[in-house]
Amino acid sequence: MVRSIDNHNDDHQDGWETEALDNGDQQSTDKVLVEAAFKGTPVPPWNKQITVRAVVTSLVLSLVFNFIVCKLNLTTGVIPSLNVAAGLLGFAVVKTWTTVLEKLGLLKQPFTRQENTVIQTCVVASSGIAFSSGTASYLLGMSPLVSGQGDSGNTPENVKRLSLGWMIGFLFVVSFVGLFSIVTLRKIMILKYKLTYPSGTATAYLINSFHTPKGAKLAKKQVAVLFKSFAVSFVWAFFQWFYTAVDGCGFSNFPTFGLQAYDKKFYFDFSSTYIGVGMICPYMVNVSMLLGAIFSWGVLWPIIEGKKGVWYSAELSPTSLHGLQGYKVFIAISMMLGDGLYHVLFMLIKTIHSLIVKNSGKKDSSVVAPGASVLDSETADYDEIRRTEFFMKDQIPNKVALSGYVVLAIISVIVVPFIFHQLKWYHILVAYAIAPILAFCNAYGCGLTDWSLASNYGKLAIIIFSSWVGLNNGGVVAGLASCGVMMSIVSTASDLMQDFKTGYLTLSSPRSMFFAQVIGTAIGCIMSPMVFWFFYKAYPIGDPNGTYPAPYGLLYRGIALLGVEGISSLPKNCLNLVIVFFLIAFAINLIKELLQRYETKLGLHRFVPSPMCMAIPFYLGGFFGIDMCVGSLILFLWERRNKQQATDFAPAVASGLICGDSLWGVPAAILSLLNVKPPICMKFLSAAVNAKVDSFLEGN
Numbered sequence: 001m002v003r004s005i006d007n008h009n010d011d012h013q014d015g016w017e018t019e020a021l022d023n024g025d026q027q028s029t030d031k032v033l034v035e036a037a038f039k040g041t042p043v044p045p046w047n048k049q050i051t052v053r054a055v056v057t058s059l060v061l062s063l064v065f066n067f068i069v070c071k072l073n074l075t076t077g078v079i080p081s082l083n084v085a086a087g088l089l090g091f092a093v094v095k096t097w098t099t100v101l102e103k104l105g106l107l108k109q110p111f112t113r114q115e116n117t118v119i120q121t122c123v124v125a126s127s128g129i130a131f132s133s134g135t136a137s138y139l140l141g142m143s144p145l146v147s148g149q150g151d152s153g154n155t156p157e158n159v160k161r162l163s164l165g166w167m168i169g170f171l172f173v174v175s176f177v178g179l180f181s182i183v184t185l186r187k188i189m190i191l192k193y194k195l196t197y198p199s200g201t202a203t204a205y206l207i208n209s210f211h212t213p214k215g216a217k218l219a220k221k222q223v224a225v226l227f228k229s230f231a232v233s234f235v236w237a238f239f240q241w242f243y244t245a246v247d248g249c250g251f252s253n254f255p256t257f258g259l260q261a262y263d264k265k266f267y268f269d270f271s272s273t274y275i276g277v278g279m280i281c282p283y284m285v286n287v288s289m290l291l292g293a294i295f296s297w298g299v300l301w302p303i304i305e306g307k308k309g310v311w312y313s314a315e316l317s318p319t320s321l322h323g324l325q326g327y328k329v330f331i332a333i334s335m336m337l338g339d340g341l342y343h344v345l346f347m348l349i350k351t352i353h354s355l356i357v358k359n360s361g362k363k364d365s366s367v368v369a370p371g372a373s374v375l376d377s378e379t380a381d382y383d384e385i386r387r388t389e390f391f392m393k394d395q396i397p398n399k400v401a402l403s404g405y406v407v408l409a410i411i412s413v414i415v416v417p418f419i420f421h422q423l424k425w426y427h428i429l430v431a432y433a434i435a436p437i438l439a440f441c442n443a444y445g446c447g448l449t450d451w452s453l454a455s456n457y458g459k460l461a462i463i464i465f466s467s468w469v470g471l472n473n474g475g476v477v478a479g480l481a482s483c484g485v486m487m488s489i490v491s492t493a494s495d496l497m498q499d500f501k502t503g504y505l506t507l508s509s510p511r512s513m514f515f516a517q518v519i520g521t522a523i524g525c526i527m528s529p530m531v532f533w534f535f536y537k538a539y540p541i542g543d544p545n546g547t548y549p550a551p552y553g554l555l556y557r558g559i560a561l562l563g564v565e566g567i568s569s570l571p572k573n574c575l576n577l578v579i580v581f582f583l584i585a586f587a588i589n590l591i592k593e594l595l596q597r598y599e600t601k602l603g604l605h606r607f608v609p610s611p612m613c614m615a616i617p618f619y620l621g622g623f624f625g626i627d628m629c630v631g632s633l634i635l636f637l638w639e640r641r642n643k644q645q646a647t648d649f650a651p652a653v654a655s656g657l658i659c660g661d662s663l664w665g666v667p668a669a670i671l672s673l674l675n676v677k678p679p680i681c682m683k684f685l686s687a688a689v690n691a692k693v694d695s696f697l698e699g700n
Contacts, residue, residue: 035383037212038507041112046394046509049114050516057093058122058516061086062523065127066531068662072273073136074532074541074548076616076624079277083124083203085226085655090119091210092223113211114508118516120203121499125492125520126527132454132491133171133524135532138462138480140553141560146542147476149321149554153561157422157474164533166419171525173408173415174485177432178492179517180405181439184398186500186510191388193358195447200498204505218648226652226659233272233660240270241668245681247546255684256626262684264297265621274624276657278631279650284606285613286628292614293622301328311572321558326571328619329558334578335615336555338585340456346593347445347453354444391504394511405436412485420481422474427465431485438486439493446494447501454491459559461486466563475564480556492521538669551619585611 065082072079094111101107133139140146142160147153182189189195210219244250252269255262278286304327308314316323321330409432413425438457446452466479496517503513540546542553567575588611595605617625631654638646671677685693 034208035386035507038113038208043390043507044109044112044114046512046515048109049112049118049509049512050519051109051115051118053094053097054115054118055122055519057090058119058126058520059523061089061093061119061123062126062520062527063531064089064659064663065123066130066524066527067666068658069127069130070135070528070531070535071548071662071665072277072658073130073552074535074550076274076620077136077552079131082127082655082658083120083199083206085651085659086123086127087116087120087203087206087210088219088222088226088652088655090123091116091207091219094119095219111211113207113506114512116207116210117204117502117506117508118512120207121502121513121516122520122523125495125499125517126524128491128495129171129175129521129524130528130531132175132484132488133167133528133532134480134484134487134556135167135529136550137552137556138458138483138487139167140542140550141480141557142477143542143553145540146550146553146557149325149542149544153471153476153557153564155471157472158476160420160477162536164529167529167533168526170416170419170481170484171488171529172522173412173419174488175492175521175525176518177405177408177412177435178439178489179496179514179521180401180408181436181489181493182443183396183401183496183514185440185443186396186497187391189443189447189497190391190500190504193354193444193447195444195497195501197447197498197501200501201505204502207502207506222649222652225649226656229653229656230660231656233276233657234664235660236270236272237661237664237668241664242678243680243682245678249681249683250678251682253683259684259686265617265623266293266297266626267623268626268630269623271624271627271661272657273661274627275631275634276654276661278628279635279654279657281628281632283632283636284608285610286625286632288609288611288613289617289625290622290629291609293617293625295614296328296618297621300331321561321569322571327574327577329555330562330570330574330578331581332615332618333555333558333562334582335585335611335618337459337559338582339589339611339615340453340459342586342589343453344456344460346589348441351441351444387504387507390507391510394509396511396514416481416485420477422469422478423465423481427468427478427482428485431461431465431482432489435486435489439490442490443494443497447497452491452494454487454494457490458483458487459556462556462559463563466560467566469564471564476557476560479560479563483556492517534669535665538672549620551616555619585615 065086068082069079094115098107098111139162143162144159147159240251244252252271253262254267254270256268257266261267301324304311305324308324312323312326318325320326409429412432413428416428417423417425442453442457461482462479464479465482466475469475469478496514499513499517500510502508503510535541535548539548541548542550544551544554561569570578588608592605592608595608599605635646635650638650
């Protein structure tokens, strides 16, 4: 499932995954054909689905994907779907290995789709911790560098120095609880309510297609394309490095549209990462970011900047939250909260309505007991009977799930206050008391719409607990830490249910899915902080003018400050703008929903921008939105030329571009740690400044 620092990217998964699902539906018009194709293939028991080679492959790919997600988190926070890359690379690695062993006559166990599903589950679970760990959001918001960018809340009680030890400990304490929170509802979600979980379904169709003869051939071609685009992206990133001797140098600071536009953060920065991201994300997501950048940096900020000395003091530093920076941060937050509140309310209403409708009707006859015949249910077919039969095997006892949640919750209640003394045991107890309800709502809503609202529940937790604790008692750190507790539970719960859906469609055992998620979570709890620490030591993480600005660190801290200080922390007239943009975000979503429901001829809802996506460039600028729109343009032209080829290979090309550019960050960070600097600085000056520089040099 797709993740991002915020749920704006939950809409992103409507990109390739929807297309993949459409392709799967085309392939499975006659449902019997799906499982009939595997009728002669034995299904291994659950403990044979989790193999040593699967775990080793997952470990290696988890390292790769953690670097990718960490870099994306620390730049813009926009993370595309990496499910296709995880499934495809997992297939490529193990298939290559088993083919070699088979030729040598040493193959003992063939590579199955169940093992492929286990690998994909492990990798996505591990890289998902990079999302819920908050290393680029709520944890970073506690750090001295981020807290020092504001004028208020910068007290010892509201600042916590990051340390690798307590970060890993905190993640281990809170990340596993969500796995037990709704595992008892898996049969209701998958069999009774038959929730679609589009991401899990699309992934299952991809894996099923990989392991059919035709699908395996296509997968091999996709792997070849992925590695070609990976090599091009990596070499291009390496080439760019030579021109970045100091900050502000290189192709990433190319004033594409002129120096004046560059000052307003409008330029193309030649990032293959975000070109790839743009190829995966829906068109309207990328356009929304560009529109947000044009409106904020082209219209709104220049107007507010003209009020310097009237609305706010002209003597304030550029990073002060009581100056222009405050308007940028809090208006962006208001749009995110407006968008988030709408989706929470919408999902809550939709969940309640769906439950009422389902429970008021007759018993769902489509739930087939193991061993039932086709005659037992009019809606039952061979696929459903076979899938239900295997889904009902190897069950996880409800007593184990409930006792696991209670035991892990007790451990968290005891341990978390030692890590964050600002939080008391009763704060954690309250969080764990309400978390299963929110986890159910999120998992159910995700099954209906593919939207995960984990970050929105986290923001609500920040406001509630930070105001409860208060500024003098460390409410900022308390709110940010409670965000981590809530996000970890809500996010992992919906992820697990997605995996159960994938396992259901690939005949993978629920027990193997659960343990694969546990293994992936454990890998992520160690690997995600270590990868972040690697970047943290090599670069000034959180510096708005640095290579890795990590914008959500300051944004999440701003939400906590809003909770402890209220509206008194806002600059003059900022409250009015905050309310206006909050309502605008809410209204845009409402208009989109009404158009989607009542205007079906022209499909105008497709052209309504996303408020969450518009809010991201309010703080960062438009350069990455331009990159992503270039990716959209490439995809559009490719589809016009050959739609089927674009559908088959665009995700692989995009994944390769993202992987290559992101993985260059590893050797670049190592060189930075070794104080090896690039030999050239490529910088652009205006003609007037250049004349002054020439004059100065001639004078010396």
